[in-house]
Amino acid sequence: MPLPPLAGGTTGPAHLRPLLETVLQALTDGATRRNGPLPAGGPDTTTRHTRTHTHPLLPDHGTGAHHALTRLVTALAEGAADPAHPHCAAHLHTPPLALAAAADLAASALNPSMDSWDQAPAAATLEADLTTTLAREIYPHTPTPDAVITTGGTEANQLALLLARERHGPTLTTLTGANAHHSIHRAAWLLGLPTPHTLPTPTGTLDPHTLEQALTHHPGPHLVTATAGTTDTGAIDPLDTIADLCAHHGATLHIDAAYGGPVLLSPTHHHLLHGLHRADTVTLDLHKLGWQPASAGLLAVPHTHHLTPLHHHAPYLNADDDTEAGIPDLLGRSLRTTRRPDALKIAVTLQALGRDGLADLIDRTLTAAHHLADHIHDTPGLDLYARPTLSTVLFRPTHADDHTVATLRRTLLDHGTAVLGRAHAAGRLWLKATLLNPHTTPTDLHTLIDHVTRLSLPTTPLKEGNTPR
Numbered sequence: 440m441p442l443p444p445l446a447g448g449t450t451g452p453a454h455l456r457p458l459l460e461t462v463l464q465a466l467t468d469g470a471t472r473r474n475g476p477l478p479a480g481g482p483d484t485t486t487r488h489t490r491t492h493t494h495p496l497l498p499d500h501g502t503g504a505h506h507a508l509t510r511l512v513t514a515l516a517e518g519a520a521d522p523a524h525p526h527c528a529a530h531l532h533t534p535p536l537a538l539a540a541a542a543d544l545a546a547s548a549l550n551p552s553m554d555s556w557d558q559a560p561a562a563a564t565l566e567a568d569l570t571t572t573l574a575r576e577i578y579p580h581t582p583t584p585d586a587v588i589t590t591g592g593t594e595a596n597q598l599a600l601l602l603a604r605e606r607h608g609p610t611l612t613t614l615t616g617a618n619a620h621h622s623i624h625r626a627a628w629l630l631g632l633p634t635p636h637t638l639p640t641p642t643g644t645l646d647p648h649t650l651e652q653a654l655t656h657h658p659g660p661h662l663v664t665a666t667a668g669t670t671d672t673g674a675i676d677p678l679d680t681i682a683d684l685c686a687h688h689g690a691t692l693h694i695d696a697a698y699g700g701p702v703l704l705s706p707t708h709h710h711l712l713h714g715l716h717r718a719d720t721v722t723l724d725l726h727k728l729g730w731q732p733a734s735a736g737l738l739a740v741p742h743t744h745h746l747t748p749l750h751h752h753a754p755y756l757n758a759d760d761d762t763e764a765g766i767p768d769l770l771g772r773s774l775r776t777t778r779r780p781d782a783l784k785i786a787v788t789l790q791a792l793g794r795d796g797l798a799d800l801i802d803r804t805l806t807a808a809h810h811l812a813d814h815i816h817d818t819p820g821l822d823l824y825a826r827p828t829l830s831t832v833l834f835r836p837t838h839a840d841d842h843t844v845a846t847l848r849r850t851l852l853d854h855g856t857a858v859l860g861r862a863h864a865a866g867r868l869w870l871k872a873t874l875l876n877p878h879t880t881p882t883d884l885h886t887l888i889d890h891v892t893r894l895s896l897p898t899t900p901l902k903e904g905n906t907p908r
Contacts (some may be wrong), residue, residue, distance in 0.1 A: 534730065546862070573785075644674050681714070730875075731788065811884045
């Protein structure tokens with residue numbers, strides 16, 4: 440049996456080209472067979488169908504590259520929840536830009552490992568330049584802003600709590616809103632910190648008066664976590680006012696802007712993030728409103744020396760004499776050792792689209808959310824929760840109970856018609872549309888609402904498994 444070819448080197452592209460044709464055809468075939476935002480039939484049907492076309496995964500004798508790619512990629516595409524479909528709008532699950540996916544292919548083929556310079560010479564430079572560039576967008580008034588690339592908001596939030604713990608010690612009191620991402624509590628648990636004090640957010644955002652009372656009555660040192668783009672509603676906490684309170688009480692401020700952070704690049708909407716630059720740490724996630732393939736997260740700090748606690752020494756990767764000789768030390772750029780060059784796809788996107796191109800994508804997406812909210816408001820039989828802050832819209836059938844709302848959502852999933860999320864707000868369960876596809880048209884949104892209203896027409900509550908008329 441001949442040796443399988445490699446992706447790198449001067450011959451790698453020639454070996455990749457025919458395989459890519461196979462992959463692209465399989466992606467097309469799978470999406471055509473699915474013919475919707477996700478496969479119909481629910482988990483059991485999808486599992487059975489997928490296994491029929493992918494087993495055995497480890498045969499005694501290999502089937503060959505083209506056969507395996509055709510079968511498995513087609514099965515995966517046919518059984519995918521496709522965020523590029525305008526009716527796939529449940530989560531912060533973005534449709535990646537084609538140019539970012541193409542750059543990710545190059546990263547996979549070259550396979551730099553970002554734990555030592557001698558494994559990633561050019562990639563190390565690109566990552567350093569990219570993180571500085573993005574950090575300056577968040578901290579335009581400090582001389583040495585910096586950022587580290589993470590797997591997403593969860594890892595970035597964990598790093599933020601780690602840096603705060605190293606600054607203040609293990610008795611750090613974390614104050615966070617009920618609207619905050621679940622990763623804040625998980626990070627505190629992983630780091631051995633006291634359980635965060637969760638402050639009620641009945642209006643959807645962190646109330647400054649409630650926060651001030653907590654800062655006054657809970658012993659310090661304090662870490663306050665605010666959110667710029669909540670998972671449930673896309674709400675943004677009053678960042679400037681929270682920063683004032685933190686400054687007054689000597690508290691460290693972390694802002695989780697995983698969702699809303701890229702809005703900084705939009706001249707139309709950047710005012711929503713006023714005060715972001717006052718945070719000690721900021722989470723940013725470009726596989727949300729940045730249209731990158733996962734993963735593409737960052738944690739930014741106003742001064743590069745704030746990242747010093749992340750330094751780690753492993754002589755085979757960053758020997759002291761190598762560092763003294765001028766070889767960059769990459770181990771302090773992450774808690775991970777081996778990691779992909781995620782900077783490449785982000786850098787390609789920034790350079791290809793520029794500020795105005797990215798701002799246009801952001802503005803189109805937020806405009807679509809407002810159009811959806813308008814349409815829901817004008818549709819008899821539907822209730823709108825609130826005007827969207829970013830691109831998340833909550834709504835529900837009028838007079839429906841929570842069980843009916845939950846069943847309606849699962850029915851849409853089961854039919855493969857639409858992927859909508861769910862969120863609790865104002866004491867009720869709501870359907871959640873998180874729009875991240877800048878290609879979505881008003882017609883797409885009207886059709887999405889039509890799918891919902893057809894199911895919510897019966898006057899009796901939906902029962903699990905009901906078929907829409």
